[in-house]
Amino acid sequence: MSIEQICLTESEKTKPRLAYIPYQQAISWVSPVQKRGLNPSVSVFVTQRAYVRFSAHAGSDLENEVGGWLIGKWRADKSTGEQFVVVERILPAQHIRHGSAFLTFTHDSQVALYNEFEDRYPDKDLIGWYHTHPRMGIFFSDYDAWLHLNFFPELWQVALVIEPHSITGGFFIRQKDGALDQKRYFGFYELTNRQKRSIVHWRNVSTDNESIPSQGE
Numbered sequence: 130m131s132i133e134q135i136c137l138t139e140s141e142k143t144k145p146r147l148a149y150i151p152y153q154q155a156i157s158w159v160s161p162v163q164k165r166g167l168n169p170s171v172s173v174f175v176t177q178r179a180y181v182r183f184s185a186h187a188g189s190d191l192e193n194e195v196g197g198w199l200i201g202k203w204r205a206d207k208s209t210g211e212q213f214v215v216v217e218r219i220l221p222a223q224h225i226r227h228g229s230a231f232l233t234f235t236h237d238s239q240v241a242l243y244n245e246f247e248d249r250y251p252d253k254d255l256i257g258w259y260h261t262h263p264r265m266g267i268f269f270s271d272y273d274a275w276l277h278l279n280f281f282p283e284l285w286q287v288a289l290v291i292e293p294h295s296i297t298g299g300f301f302i303r304q305k306d307g308a309l310d311q312k313r314y315f316g317f318y319e320l321t322n323r324q325k326r327s328i329v330h331w332r333n334v335s336t337d338n339e340s341i342p343s344q345g346e
């Protein structure tokens with residue numbers, strides 16, 4: 130099957146809408162391989178509802194890879210112009226092909242996901258995709274990188290990898306020059322309620338609230 134056939138997700142939008150970046154309502158989780166000096170093109174925010182959903186899907190099959198799409202908002206901060214995405218919903222893929230170390234979305238799967246996305250979330254953005262690596266750890270395989278480049282080509286589109294046995298996870302985010310590091314994954318900002326009570330249970334991330342810039346900085 131050709132790439133043209135299944136590349137249904139091309140964004141019509143070239144500019145993000147403006148909003149305030151919600152650092153104040155978020156807990157920052159950083160990964161152990163996320164070094165300063167990396168320059169990710171977007172900050173990733175995740176609602177607790179979305180975190181619960183993708184964690185549940187990841188834990189639903191401990192032998193095979195599962196995955197789907199991440200749906201939400203792509204925005205730029207009103208004062209700084211800094212770009213960020215908010216993962217609000219997931220769309221689990223139904224027709225996927227498993228390998229021992231890869232997952233691929235079939236053509237049917239891409240079409241079904243696209244139709245569901247258009248029907249249910251016409252005002253939202255396709256933030257990226259997620260998939261699991263049972264017993265393999267958090268990294269981006271060459272195949273993952275190929276898939277990301279071809280189907281999620283925007284600088285601001287991200288990929289989440291979850292390992293359901295060790296209960297770990299991380300986001301792969303492009304640098305501002307478009308490069309994608311296949312080993313150095315990122316944590317995320319957990320959007321919380323007013324009490325700032327966390328529900329994050331990944332064992333490989335730690336809180337780093339000191340690093341959050343204060344408003345106007």
Ligand SMILES: [Zn+2]
Pocket residue numbers: 230231232260261262268269270273
């Ligand atoms: Zn993978």
